[in-house]
Amino acid sequence: GAGVSQSPSNKVTEKGKDVELRCDPISGHTALYWYRQRLGQGLEFLIYFQGNSAPDKSGLPSDRFSAERTGESVSTLTIQRTQQEDSAVYLCASSPARAAGGETQYFGPGTRLLVL
Amino acid sequence: GENVEQHPSTLSVQEGDSAVIKCTYSDSASNYFPWYKQELGKGPQLIIDIRSNVGEKKDQRIAVTLNKTAKHFSLHITETQPEDSAVYFCAALTNTGNQFYFGTGTSLTVIP
Numbered sequence: 001g002a003g004v005s006q007s008p009s010n011k012v013t014e015k016g017k018d019v020e021l022r023c024d025p026i027s028g029h030t031a032l033y034w035y036r037q038r039l040g041q042g043l044e045f046l047i048y049f050q051g052n053s054a055p056d057k058s059g060l061p062s063d064r065f066s067a068e069r070t071g072e073s074v075s076t077l078t079i080q081r082t083q084q085e086d087s088a089v090y091l092c093a094s095s096p097a098r099a100a101g102g103e104t105q106y107f108g109p110g111t112r113l114l115v116l
Numbered sequence: 117g118e119n120v121e122q123h124p125s126t127l128s129v130q131e132g133d134s135a136v137i138k139c140t141y142s143d144s145a146s147n148y149f150p151w152y153k154q155e156l157g158k159g160p161q162l163i164i165d166i167r168s169n170v171g172e173k174k175d176q177r178i179a180v181t182l183n184k185t186a187k188h189f190s191l192h193i194t195e196t197q198p199e200d201s202a203v204y205f206c207a208a209l210t211n212t213g214n215q216f217y218f219g220t221g222t223s224l225t226v227i228p
Contacts, residue, residue, distance in 0.1 A: 043218040056214045107159035
């Protein structure tokens with residue numbers, strides 16, 4: 001079946017512009033995560049959605065970052081007034097309901113963002 | 117919160133040899149430990165995972181061991197092949213939290 005998809009695959013923007021990144025999770029997966037991965041580094045948690053519960057936004061680095069998810073479908077990550085330090089790969093992952101065996105995350109290919 | 121440390125950061129082995137990557141964690145409430153392989157330009161892919169009620173899990177050439185007392189877990193790859201070359205990440209998840217805490221990654225190179 002289809003995996004997690006993300007768009008665009010690459011995005012180049014100018015400092016100060018807003019960008020919107022999209023994630024399509026695996027159908028039926030109730031949990032959705034966004035991560036940031038800077039070059040040569042590990043994954044930095046940004047935000048977590050679980051069904052209709054309030055999202056866990058504790059990883060968002062500043063108020064320029066926000067994310068939305070409608071039900072158990074598509075999610076968008078928005079970065080306002082982009083800065084050069086926002087340049088990174090943004091990864092999305094989805095997983096089934098959080099029950100025994102439901103923690104496995106399936107990652108998308110990521111969106112490579114470059115802020116000039 | 118949880119803190120996951122991963123070693124080594126880079127590892128080179130000859131084809132056919134074994135590779136071992138180690139991670140430690142700090143939160144005793146962590147109970148799920150996945151390992152991911154990330155190839156260049158791609159997202160991480162789960163290769164094996166272990167839960168805190170078992171000490172070892174094996175899948176063909178890949179195995180993971182967990183020592184709950186010492187709070188560390190390791191990835192073992194035997195009979196390495198050039199296609200095993202990638203960056204490997206460990207992670208930990210607590211039984212009540214939402215966040216996966218990732219190690220900083222190990223770049224594995226298998227030399228033909």
